[in-house]
Amino acid sequence: MEDYLVMQDVTKIYNNGIIANDKVNFSAKKGEIHAICGENGAGKTTLMKMLFGIEQPDEGKIIIKGEEMRLNSPTDAIKAGIGMVHQHFMQVPTLTVAENVTLGIEPTKGLKFDHNKAVEMTRECCEKYGFDINPEAHIQDLSVGVKQKVEIVKALVKGCEILILDEPTAVLTPQETKELFIQLKNLKDSGCTIIFISHKLNEVKELCDRVTVIKKGKTIGVWNIKDVTEADISRYMVGVDVDLNIPKKPAEPKENVLVVKDLTVYNEAGKKKVDDVSFSVRKGEIVGIAGVEGNGQRELIDVITGLAKYNYGSVTLMGKEVKDLNIHELRKAGLVHIPEDRNLYGCARSMSIKDNMVADKIANPEYNKGLFINESAIKADTDKWIEEYRVLCDNGEQLCGMLSGGNVQKVVVAREFTSYSELVVSDQPTRGIDVGAAEFVRQRMVEMRDAGKAILLISADLAEIMSLSDSLIVMHGGKINAYFPNVKELTEEDLGFYMLGVKHMSDEEIGAALHE
Numbered sequence: 001m002e003d004y005l006v007m008q009d010v011t012k013i014y015n016n017g018i019i020a021n022d023k024v025n026f027s028a029k030k031g032e033i034h035a036i037c038g039e040n041g042a043g044k045t046t047l048m049k050m051l052f053g054i055e056q057p058d059e060g061k062i063i064i065k066g067e068e069m070r071l072n073s074p075t076d077a078i079k080a081g082i083g084m085v086h087q088h089f090m091q092v093p094t095l096t097v098a099e100n101v102t103l104g105i106e107p108t109k110g111l112k113f114d115h116n117k118a119v120e121m122t123r124e125c126c127e128k129y130g131f132d133i134n135p136e137a138h139i140q141d142l143s144v145g146v147k148q149k150v151e152i153v154k155a156l157v158k159g160c161e162i163l164i165l166d167e168p169t170a171v172l173t174p175q176e177t178k179e180l181f182i183q184l185k186n187l188k189d190s191g192c193t194i195i196f197i198s199h200k201l202n203e204v205k206e207l208c209d210r211v212t213v214i215k216k217g218k219t220i221g222v223w224n225i226k227d228v229t230e231a232d233i234s235r236y237m238v239g240v241d242v243d244l245n246i247p248k249k250p251a252e253p254k255e256n257v258l259v260v261k262d263l264t265v266y267n268e269a270g271k272k273k274v275d276d277v278s279f280s281v282r283k284g285e286i287v288g289i290a291g292v293e294g295n296g297q298r299e300l301i302d303v304i305t306g307l308a309k310y311n312y313g314s315v316t317l318m319g320k321e322v323k324d325l326n327i328h329e330l331r332k333a334g335l336v337h338i339p340e341d342r343n344l345y346g347c348a349r350s351m352s353i354k355d356n357m358v359a360d361k362i363a364n365p366e367y368n369k370g371l372f373i374n375e376s377a378i379k380a381d382t383d384k385w386i387e388e389y390r391v392l393c394d395n396g397e398q399l400c401g402m403l404s405g406g407n408v409q410k411v412v413v414a415r416e417f418t419s420y421s422e423l424v425v426s427d428q429p430t431r432g433i434d435v436g437a438a439e440f441v442r443q444r445m446v447e448m449r450d451a452g453k454a455i456l457l458i459s460a461d462l463a464e465i466m467s468l469s470d471s472l473i474v475m476h477g478g479k480i481n482a483y484f485p486n487v488k489e490l491t492e493e494d495l496g497f498y499m500l501g502v503k504h505m506s507d508e509e510i511g512a513a514l515h516e
Contacts, residue, residue, distance in 0.1 A: 004030035004193050005051075005162055010060035012046050016402065018394070020046040022217040023060070028162070033184065033194040035204040035225070038214035039237055039434035040406025041392035044197055047214070048164050051195075052084045053077035064162070083155025084164040087432070089147050093140035097133055098122040101154045125157045130186055144293045145176035149183070156187075163187065164195045169203060170431060171293050171460045173496040181207050199434060201230040202463075213237055238436035246442045249450070251470040253282035257334075257423045257454035258304065263313035265299045273299040274310070275478040279514060281423065286445065286455040288469030288487070290462065292499050296478035297458055298340070304456070305337045305425055306330045307345070318422055331360060334422030338413055338429045340458070342405070346412040349401030353393055354382040356400050357415045381418075389414040390437045406433040417444055424448060427458045442468060462492050474498040481505065483513040 005028045012021040021043045028034040038044050049055040051062065053071035062069050064080055071077045077084075091100050098118040107117035122135035131149050139147065148168060155163055165184075169177045184194055184207065196208055204211055205225060213220040213236040220236050228236075258281040265274035274296045281287045291297050302308035304315055306327045315322045317333055325333065339345035347356045358378050361367060367374050382396045389410045393403060400408055409432055416424070426445060430438035445468060449455055459465040465472065466487055474482040474495065482498040482505045484490050497503040505513070 002029070003027040004065060006061070006063040007047065007051065008061045008063065010047065010050060010057045010062070012043075012050060012055060013058050018402070019217050021050075021057070023219075024214065024217070025219050026212055027222075028193050028195060030193055031188055031191045032209040033188050033196055033207055035196045035198065035208040035211040036214065037198070037201070037204060037211055037233055037237055039390075039392070039436060040410070040432065041216075041404045042214045042237070042434075043217040044214055045166070045404060048084065048166065048195070048197065051077065051162075052082055052164060078158050078160075081159055081161035082164070083152075083158060083160030083162070085148075085151040085155060085166065085168060087167040087170060089151055091139045091147060091150065094138065096136050096138055097142075097150055097153075098135040100139055100150060101125075101135070101157050103154075105158060121157055122153065125153050129153075129156060129190070130183060143176075144171050145173070145179070148172065148176075148180065152183075152187075160192070162193045162195070164197070166197045167199070167432065168196070169198065169200060173292060173499050174462065174492050175496045175500060177203070199432070199438070200461075201233050201435065204233065205230055215239070234435045237434060246439070246446060246467055248446050248468070251285045251449065253285040253470070254452070256280045256282050257318060258456065259314075259316045260300075260304070261314045263300070263303065263310055263315060265296075265303060265308070265310045267299070273478050274303070276313070277475075277478075277480055278313075279473055279480065279483070281454045281456050283422075283452045283454050284449060285470045286449050286457055286468055288457045288459070288465040288472040289475060290459070290465055290472060290495060290499055291475035291481075293460070295475045295499075297475055299478075300475070301340075301425060301427055301456075301458060305335065305339075331419070334420060335425065336416040336419045336421040336423070337425045338416050338427055340427045340431075342408050342412050347400045347408055349399065349408075351400060352397050353386065353391065353400055353403070353411055354378060354396035356411050357382045357385055357396075357418075360415065360419055385414040385418060388440070390440065406437070409433050410437055413441055417441075417448070421448070421453055424453055424455045425458075426455060428460060429457070430459070430461065430464060438464075462495055466490065466492065466495065476501040476504070480510055483510050485513050 007026040009023045009025060010021050011023055013019050024043060024047055036044050046055060050057050053073045053076045062071060069080055101122045102118040107114040119135045126133050131153055133146060133149055188194060198204055208225050210222060210224055211233060212222045215237060261278050263274055263277045267273050289297055303310045306322060317335055320333060322330060358367060367378050386396060391410045392407050400411060413429055430441050445455055457465060457468055469487050472484045472487045473480055
């Protein structure tokens with residue numbers, strides 16, 4: 001079968017001299033699902049930005065259906081039949097599905113937006129490709145899984161023949177992922193070419209026809225998916241064998257570090273987001289929280305970490321009520337926090353990697369000698385952490401804003417894991433980072449647990465949360481829907497049912513499990 005898309009010897013060099021892509025070659029056939037894998041900073045995102053017209057190559061060619069293309073903008077890419085679904089959805093929550101789907105190609109009747117035509121266009125596309133979506137539903141009322149489908153429909157309505165998917169299953173349950181894969185295979189059968197970017201190698205194996213691995217801006221190779229294992233792909237990406245299973249001895253929990261009791265939180269609109277939630281986290285254990293996005297986890301974590309206030313109940317850290325403590329006092333009490341939004345809460349993008357890594361430690365005596373800052377000690381430690389946490393950068397003076405998203409995440413994780421801690425609130429700690437770095441972060445969490453730290457883990461990666469957690473809370477509708485003191489007895493499929501609210505435990509069952 002002839003290649004439908006060819007990216008030939010594509011090179012991209014940024015103004016600071018960083019070579020993001022160095023004569024990268026990538027091709028895809030019509031009607032195939034082709035994975036692109038690589039570490040953070042390997043050049044995957046830059047390559048796809050050039051295909052979608054967000055960036056332009058300094059050298060090389062982009063050839064579609066045998067014709068060389070110059071894609072100067074996403075508009076050019078869309079006209080060429082290319083669509084891209086970003087990891088963070090590009091949607092207006094207050095608008096309907098049809099209004100979101102037709103943004104940029106709005107049908108009109110006279111001088112006015114033709115709502116009925118937009119609904120008709122959306123419904124026809126959904127029926128053609130088998131998407132069960134109500135065109136008149138508002139985005140803010142939809143589940144994450146349905147929002148993901150809306151993004152795909154947006155691309156298809158615009159005539160997409162090449163669909164780029166960036167980490168499409170990052171926040172989906174196993175059931176939602178399974179449904180998405182069925183629809184992606186249907187798209188493939190209809191002739192659509194799908195480029196699938198993911199760190200979940202089990203999904204790459206399950207879904208894709210071929211895989212291209214990129215490492216340090218260069219193409220390492222292309223393989224038929226049936227000819228490689230997950231371990232093979234990891235080794236090609238990282239250069240060494242990666243253990244995808246983190247060894248962990250049974251926990252030996254001690255006294256409580258965090259106690260949440262009868263917690264209730266309302267949002268600004270007066271809607272109850274956390275509903276009478278109680279649990280505790282002890283020294284020497286990892287307690288996981290699983291749930292579909294929007295079921296109260298965000299508000300719960302914001303309260304625990306001092307980013308929001310609560311209405312009723314209590315939250316205590318080392319016996320101190322957190323409502324009475326500011327962020328600085330919480331950190332002094334031993335709380336460290338890897339936030340879900342690394343750019344908003346996790347780092348200062350206009351500051352250097354070095355300054356970000358020691359932002360919470362600058363007053364420590366090893367760095368601060370009164371009137372003088374010990375720059376040599378700071379540099380020595382940050383250089384060590386950059387190496388340990390596999391941050392791909394020029395040096396510690398490089399601005400955080402110049403790093404890929406995954407490398408920003410590594411900077412945040414390095415700072416928090418090297419700070420004084422009693423409680424580690426680890427919110428999506430490995431989201432967007434490669435398998436090698438993720439293995440290191442997970443090992444560090446287990447080591448911290450074994451050293452007597454209390455760890456509260458929130459993760460959309462069900463394999464991660466089930467392998468790391470000693471006990472597991474499932475949230476749905478702002479409540480604890482289930483609690484598993486022994487995660488080994490749980491399957492991913494069952495966990496997905498509890499997350500979706502299809503299954504639930506009674507209050508008596510949850511209470512008994514919490515007090516085991």
